[in-house]
Amino acid sequence: MIDLGQSKIYTYESIRTSSSSKNLITILTPKPSSKLIPILQQLDSNFADNFTTNVLIMHTSEPYTADLLRLTASTRRQVLFLNVDNIFYLFPANFDPCHTKTTYRVRGKWNYQFMIRFWFKTFFELPQLQGYEYIMRLDDDSELKGKWINVFEEMRNKKAVYFANNLDIDLEKILPGTMILKNVIFEYVKNNNITAKQPEMLRDAFTSDSVHNYYNNFEVTNTEFFRRADISHWVQAVDSTHGIFKYRWGDAILRYLTVALFAEQQYVLHRRNYNMSYCHKC
Numbered sequence: 001m002i003d004l005g006q007s008k009i010y011t012y013e014s015i016r017t018s019s020s021s022k023n024l025i026t027i028l029t030p031k032p033s034s035k036l037i038p039i040l041q042q043l044d045s046n047f048a049d050n051f052t053t054n055v056l057i058m059h060t061s062e063p064y065t066a067d068l069l070r071l072t073a074s075t076r077r078q079v080l081f082l083n084v085d086n087i088f089y090l091f092p093a094n095f096d097p098c099h100t101k102t103t104y105r106v107r108g109k110w111n112y113q114f115m116i117r118f119w120f121k122t123f124f125e126l127p128q129l130q131g132y133e134y135i136m137r138l139d140d141d142s143e144l145k146g147k148w149i150n151v152f153e154e155m156r157n158k159k160a161v162y163f164a165n166n167l168d169i170d171l172e173k174i175l176p177g178t179m180i181l182k183n184v185i186f187e188y189v190k191n192n193n194i195t196a197k198q199p200e201m202l203r204d205a206f207t208s209d210s211v212h213n214y215y216n217n218f219e220v221t222n223t224e225f226f227r228r229a230d231i232s233h234w235v236q237a238v239d240s241t242h243g244i245f246k247y248r249w250g251d252a253i254l255r256y257l258t259v260a261l262f263a264e265q266q267y268v269l270h271r272r273n274y275n276m277s278y279c280h281k282c
Contacts, residue, residue, distance in 0.1 A: 005127040009056065009082045012068035022133040023053045023152040028118070029140040031061040032071055032081065040075040042144045049150045051076040053136075060085045082128060088118055092239045103176045103247055116244050119216075119251040121235050124226045132223055136163075139217040145277035151220050155269060162259050163220035163269045165278070170253055172209040177247025182206045185257055188237055194261065202260040213252035214259070217280045218271070231262055 025043065027036065040055060047053075055077050063081070072079045091097055097110060119137070129135065134152045138144075151163050172178045189196065196202045205212045225231070235258075243249045259268055271278060 004087050004122070004125055006086060007083050007128070009080050009128050011078070011080055012065075012072050021052050021054065022131070023049070023135070024129070024132045025053050025055045025136045025138065026058060027055065027138050027140055027142075028058045028084075028115070030059065031067075032057050032059050032063040033067050034070050036071055036140060037074045039138060039140070039142060039144075040071065040077070040079070044076050046144045046146060047148045047150070049152065053152065054078045054080055056080045056082060058082045058084045060088050084118070087122055087126075089114055090117070090122065091245070092117070092242055094240075095242050095245060097245075100242070100246060102245060110245060113245045113248060116248070116251045116254075117239070120244070120254045121239055124221075124223065124232075124235075129223065134220055134222055136220045137216065137218065139280060141281050142217055143279050143282050145279060148276045149274060151269075151274075151276075154274075155220060155222065158269065159267060160269045161222040161225035161263050161267045163271065164259070165215040165218045165271050168213050168215045168252065169210045170213055170250060175248050175250075177243070178211055178249070178253075179206070179209065180247060181211060181243060181249055181253065181257075184238065184241055184243065185261075188234065189261070192233075196261050197264045198260045201265075202257070205257060205260060211253050211256075213250060213256045215280070216252045216255050218278055219255065225263070226258075228262070231258060234258065234261065 027039065029036065036057065043055065044051065055075070057071065057079065059081065060083070062083070068081065091110075102109060102113070123129075134155055136151065154160070155163055170178050185202075188194070238244070238249070238254060244254075
């Protein structure tokens with residue numbers, strides 16, 4: 001059994017005091033480097049939180065000291081670091097990576113699937129993040145364009161549990177096995193006597209050859225909501241099918257379906273309604 005709390009959050013020669021804010025901005029990257037400086041500077045320039053939100057850079061490779069210094073010095077925020085190497089490369093229980101075939105190979109046989117599982121499951125289990133209420137995810141190639149409101153404050157005021165990015169779709173012809181997820185979710189709903197909080201959203205998630213998703217390289221999650229026992233049970237059920245690894249069921253699809261099942265519509269906010277410009281891989 002892997003101890004998820006084994007790695008500790010650390011700083012590097014920072015003169016700033018860590019904020020006591022219950023909000024957090026997270027970025028996952030293979031190795032911290034100066035390529036993250038534009039993201040940190042965009043947050044300082046465009047995100048209206050008065051620099052009160054710490055940034056946590058999670059990484060899977062040992063960084064160079066010079067890069068830690070550059071990142072720490074590049075922003076008015078406290079920059080935190082967490083090495084997730086020992087918990088990122090984890091397979092689900094009873095999964096045989098040597099003899100299992102996958103329909104999707106990018107960055108090696110399993111690397112992309114490790115990332116999916118991390119954001120869908122492991123991230124919300126990390127004891128290092130237990131003290132935070134709202135967590136923003138950005139990818140290491142995300143860009144905040146123009147001025148942004150304080151989305152944490154907006155979510156707290158509206159008691160929201162999720163701040164969503166744009167809608168997108170995954171196609172069966174590009175990702176074979178995607179449509180198997182339809183049977184999985186409706187069997188789960190039936191077997192566990194679940195009434196979806198957004199039944200129309202769940203119904204419309206699937207066409208004959210595609211599944212809707214949230215383009216969740218930007219998202220904000222309410223951690224208490226996503227750690228609920230019923231959601232954890234659903235996450236574990238999906239994980240036990242091994243569909244993430246066999247068919248590359250993405251965290252974007254799985255987040256969309258989780259929200260459809262468990263989040264009432266009035267508690268889900270959408271970036272498109274706030275005139276906040278964003279791009280990914282710009």
